[in-house]
Amino acid sequence: MFRYPLITLPVLFLLLSGCMLNRSGLGPAPGEFGVRPTLACPGDTVLIDWDLQVRAHPGFCRFANGNTPSLQSCSSASDCARGASCVDGQCNACAAIANVRNRTTDCATPSSAGCLPNMNARIELTPEPTPALERARDIWNEHSGGRQFVIEETTHIGFFSEVVDIDGQRAGVPGSLGRFDAGATVVVVDPSLTRTSPHPYECRGMPTWADAALDELFAGASDRLRVVSVRNPNGFAVEVSGLTPTPLILAPGAAQTLNMRVSGRVDARPDAAHLATLPPVMCTAVQSSGSYPDAPLELTVGCQP
16 A cells, blocks of 8 residues: 655644633644555546554543443353443443443443544545545544545545544543644546656666666556556667567657556666767776766556556
């Protein structure tokens, strides 16, 4: 999965329980956010996932000890008070809580396991897809999860979340307050996209030209994308390998049609006949003088039907 750098956004104020929460300590929270593919074709399904990397703690539970007066070991429900069950060797009465949200988020099962902090998140897509992304707003206590949508045009994805657990804050539990925001842009290739692979000259004890990884040049590429052509933009012939079964000599300005997956590495260097016309270059393990030209290539990708 291709991952993106976090984007810290301004903190917003939220009205909770009829009073304004003190957010002076609300800083960035740990988390991971991913989108794939990030280089897509029209009609591709884009997957969004996140993980806020929070840990359960008894201080996050509004109903302590699994809604029982104190932790009590058990071997069966008969060892527990009426209405409680025996879960993993401990009496538990979370099932007696009528409110489903409270029962599932503020009562630990097993009783000593602790709860996760309350969190809320939303996902914003610009522009909005058709059909719209389902369950994109009021993502309540889904500390890790995912969504997907069908993309037709280049789209920016914003993920905005906050951990606000009053019970945990009162108990002094680390991670009770925090904010994790992230974003990514999915570029839609329609009908093609061209990028330059640089292949700079380097002296590494002998003249060399750096190769390039196709899956880095076109990072996050859809499985439907293919490298459809390579072009030599230089004023001299270039020897290219990695794109065809045998090395390819491209004349100045020439292009070659291809149909290959966006994977593997490509090498390029000025053709030996051109290098022979240039001033001598010294490149050994102990001495370097002069330089040969770089050998950039223009690589184009397009979408399969």
